[in-house]
Amino acid sequence: MNVVLLSGSNVGTKTRVAMDYTINVLSEKYPEIETTLIDLAEYDMQFSDGRNYLEYEGDTGYITKTIMAADALIIGSPIFQASIPASLKNVFDLLPQNAFRDKVASVIVTAGSPKHYLIAEQQIKPILAYMKAQVVQRYVFIEEKDIYRKELINDDIHFRIENLIEDTVVLTETY
Template sequence: MKIVCLSGSKVGSKTRTAMNYTVKALKEKYPQYDVTLIDLAEYEVQFSDGRNYLDYNGDTGYVTKTLMEADAIIIGTPVFQASIPATLKNIFDLLPVNALRDKVVSMLVTAGSAKHYLIPEQQLKPILSYMKAQIVQTYVFIEESDFLQKKIINDDVLFRIGRLAEDTIVLTGAYKRIKEEEEAKYDF
């Protein structure tokens, strides 16, 4: 199973910090799976210009192809101006409409205050649904007060990150079994 953890911003440290904890939780509990962290701050991703994702080279090609090959994606995003960052939206624009079909996608959101807790519901879930993702319904929402010196200091947040990792793996496995059973009904 291939799992990609996508840190969806070029600025700030909180989302990357939370994604590091997520990767650690996955690797500790599920060492048999291939876990890749893509932090958009470390890549030079071009703006989408309508080309097929396979026609992009360099960092853009690597990021899009890695996402397309994933069985599950955990998206980490901060909330900027009551929305997802443009860097994350650009990733969705680079991918085909059905790019997330047969993929399980879960979310981890960092924000300055609790006032933004519905941004994933209003901004991110509609995009993921449109792209045909199988969405893990619960997500981890982390506030500014849960961090101190680039560490998560709230044990409940750490528990929820572990649970998000587990839910993502369980749903991916269940969905894969369902697809295999359906495909086994056909003789070709």
């Protein structure tokens, strides 16, 4: 099984903190699973221009091909101005409409305000469903107060991430 973790922003640190914790737990509990963490802050991506994803080279080609080769995705996204970052939307735009067919996708959201808890339901999950992903229904919502000095300090968040990982692995094995 090949799981790609996507930290979907090119700025900020909270989502990366959550994704680092997630990949550590995933690697510890499921050492047989091949994992790849893609942090968009570490890559120079081109904007989508309608080409086939195989035609992109460099960082953009690496990101799209790695995602397309995955069996499952764990997508981490911060919420900016009550929306997903443009960098994450660009990743979705670079891929074909049916890119996530036969793939499982789960979501971790970080936000500065509890008012943004429905962004995953209203924006991310509909995109994943449109792209034919099998979406893990529960997602993890992390507020600013749950992170201190680049550490997840809320035990409930640890528990929910561990459950999300288990749900993602079980659903992927089922498919």
